[in-house]
Amino acid sequence: MSHRVLVVDDEENQRKLYVQELQEEGYEVIEAENGRVALTRVEEEAPDIVVLDICMPGMDGIEALGKILSEDLHVPVVLNTAYGAYKDNFMSWAADAYVVKSSDLTELKRTIRKLLSGRPTAPDDGEGRQAEGPGMNERKRHA
Amino acid sequence: MPDDRPVAPLSAAAQAGEYPRVYPVLPKTCVMILAGGQGERLYPLTRDRAKPAVPFGGHYRIIDFVLSNCLNSGFRRMHVLTQYKSLSLDRHLHMGWSIFNRELGEFLDIIPPQQRTSTRFYRGTADAVFQNIYTLERERPEYVIVLMGDHIYRMDYRELLRAHLANKADLTLACVPLPLKLASLTGVIEVADDLRVVRFTEKPEAPPPMPGRTDASLVSMGVYVFSTAALVRLACDDARRETSHDFGKDVIPGALEGNRVFAYKFVEPTALTQDPYWRDIGTIDAYYAANMDLVAVTPRFSLYDESWPVRTYHEQRPPAKFVFAEQGGRIGAAVNSIVASGCIISGGWVEHSVLSPGVHIHSYSKVVDSILMEDVEVGRRAQVRRAIVDKGVKIPEDEQIGFDLERDQKRFTVSPDGIVVVPKEMPFE
Numbered sequence: 001m002s003h004r005v006l007v008v009d010d011e012e013n014q015r016k017l018y019v020q021e022l023q024e025e026g027y028e029v030i031e032a033e034n035g036r037v038a039l040t041r042v043e044e045e046a047p048d049i050v051v052l053d054i055c056m057p058g059m060d061g062i063e064a065l066g067k068i069l070s071e072d073l074h075v076p077v078v079l080n081t082a083y084g085a086y087k088d089n090f091m092s093w094a095a096d097a098y099v100v101k102s103s104d105l106t107e108l109k110r111t112i113r114k115l116l117s118g119r120p121t122a123p124d125d126g127e128g129r130q131a132e133g134p135g136m137n138e139r140k141r142h143a
Numbered sequence: 144m145p146d147d148r149p150v151a152p153l154s155a156a157a158q159a160g161e162y163p164r165v166y167p168v169l170p171k172t173c174v175m176i177l178a179g180g181q182g183e184r185l186y187p188l189t190r191d192r193a194k195p196a197v198p199f200g201g202h203y204r205i206i207d208f209v210l211s212n213c214l215n216s217g218f219r220r221m222h223v224l225t226q227y228k229s230l231s232l233d234r235h236l237h238m239g240w241s242i243f244n245r246e247l248g249e250f251l252d253i254i255p256p257q258q259r260t261s262t263r264f265y266r267g268t269a270d271a272v273f274q275n276i277y278t279l280e281r282e283r284p285e286y287v288i289v290l291m292g293d294h295i296y297r298m299d300y301r302e303l304l305r306a307h308l309a310n311k312a313d314l315t316l317a318c319v320p321l322p323l324k325l326a327s328l329t330g331v332i333e334v335a336d337d338l339r340v341v342r343f344t345e346k347p348e349a350p351p352p353m354p355g356r357t358d359a360s361l362v363s364m365g366v367y368v369f370s371t372a373a374l375v376r377l378a379c380d381d382a383r384r385e386t387s388h389d390f391g392k393d394v395i396p397g398a399l400e401g402n403r404v405f406a407y408k409f410v411e412p413t414a415l416t417q418d419p420y421w422r423d424i425g426t427i428d429a430y431y432a433a434n435m436d437l438v439a440v441t442p443r444f445s446l447y448d449e450s451w452p453v454r455t456y457h458e459q460r461p462p463a464k465f466v467f468a469e470q471g472g473r474i475g476a477a478v479n480s481i482v483a484s485g486c487i488i489s490g491g492w493v494e495h496s497v498l499s500p501g502v503h504i505h506s507y508s509k510v511v512d513s514i515l516m517e518d519v520e521v522g523r524r525a526q527v528r529r530a531i532v533d534k535g536v537k538i539p540e541d542e543q544i545g546f547d548l549e550r551d552q553k554r555f556t557v558s559p560d561g562i563v564v565v566p567k568e569m570p571f572e
Contacts, residue, residue, distance in 0.1 A: 063259065063260075066259065066260035066261050066274075067260075067261070067262055069261070069382065069383065070261045070262045070263055071262075073382075073383060073384075073385065074383070089280060090276045090277075090279055090280045090375045090379075091260065091276050091277070091280065093375055093376060093379045094273075094276075094379040094382055094383065
């Protein structure tokens with residue numbers, strides 16, 4: 001089974017690009033258009049990693065970051081924004097990585113690969129969420 | 144003509160010309176006071192109030208001591224992080240501590256959990272800071288002093304900050320010598336010659352003695368100064384781990400690697416005794432003992448030091464009054480005691496006790512070794528010893544408290560040391 005990546009971005013075209021490029025890398029990709037929807041996805045679909053835009057209507061990425069971590073302490077989160085300025089925001093320090101948006105996704109892909117290395121993929125239990133593989137088991141228990 | 148008038152003595156720091164280093168930093172420093180603890184071991188005093196709001200020393204609430212330290216040290220940018228049963232604490236802070244002027248950059252903000260960074264309540268001291276990262280974000284201080292709202296001591300935090308600056312530290316822990324037996328209940332620090340912290344152990348079974356002493360260890364007082372970047376980094380890292388999210392248990396032991404962590408040996412602003420006075424009011428017995436410390440002839444902790452005033456709120460009450468002086472008969476008197484305003488000692492005897500405002504002692508009654516809180520009434524011929532009587536309790540005539548502990552245990556809470564606690568407004572049959 002492949003790792004499941006949650007892409008959170010309010011721009012549909014941006015998401016389409018990410019879905020395509022990340023699927024080519026062999027990941028399963030799920031989407032959310034703002035922080036609020038992302039929270040539901042994290043809760044229901046237990047992604048292995050979250051790529052999180054910051055400027056979004058509804059709930060922005062900085063606020064969503066804290067709430068995602070309350071739901072799942074261990075899921076790696078990559079902040080992904082067009083602005084470098086948020087790097088200075090204290091809350092962004094709780095994220096695992098900060099990647100400035102670019103048309104070239106090399107750095108984003110490299111960061112995702114690095115953060116997922118060593119994380120086991122869990123088999124799908126057929127209900128849209130991953131079953132209790134060893135890594136997942138640990139994560140959900142403490143979430 | 145030579146002017147030989149005496150000059151006011153300067154403190155050692157002022158003489159060393161060090162003040163210019165600390166003073167510009169004061170406005171860039173904010174204080175976070177953690178006042179959210181449940182205080183379960185202080186039950187029933189914490190039944191209706193947060194631990195920092197528990198009355199202390201007649202007129203005060205426990206939190207007044209830390210706030211007064213801030214005020215006396217010149218730190219006037221304060222966040223009080225509250226959580227459980229915060230109503231009476233809020234009220235006290237509003238009534239007694241609304242003295243800061245935001246136009247001058249001073250403030251005391253009371254912050255309950257905002258559920259902004261997290262959907263949870265504060266899970267520990269470090270989590271309380273993590274959940275208030277927005278506050279730090281908005282304010283952008285250079286240094287953050289983190290204090291516990293339930294400790295009794297007098298400290299000039301400027302000296303702590305000065306040590307922090309001099310060491311170019313990321314984190315400085317204030318510490319104090321504590322007898323080995325007590326040290327095993329707290330966080331013990333081991334330091335190198337330059338006071339760099341080399342080990343921090345929470346509640347060790349065999350606490351290592353400090354250099355130069357065989358009877359005491361150096362323990363952390365729960366008084367920290369962080370460089371802001373270090374605090375944010377440590378709080379964020381801790382938030383991503385499965386820990387109890389406590390500074391003493393989790394964050395500080397982990398911070399020793401990769402950070403410059405130093406100890407600051409606590410010196411009182413005006414030292415009365417060799418070992419400085421610091422008390423963590425964690426239990427009924429500690430609370431009782433700290434109150435009793437105040438009534439000593441030469442107290443280890445003095446409320447009467449004008450150079451270090453303790454501020455509080457108390458409502459307007461008439462002066463305390465003592466009546467009846469019948470030689471060989473009825474006498475209204477209090478000795479070795481603190482008696483707050485509005486008390487009436489009418490023909491009863493009070494000895495070695497702390498009385499909050501509005502206490503009424505009736506004829507032929509006797510109160511010894513006790514703490515009576517606001518508006519307690521002691522009926523005729525009643526006797527009270529080694530007891531803490533919470534607010535508003537009316538002790539009936541001829542009642543006895545603190546004499547038959549077996550009987551008291553059925554009615555009240557009795558501490559391990561045998562102190563009887565009568566809960567707030569408890570009715571008697």
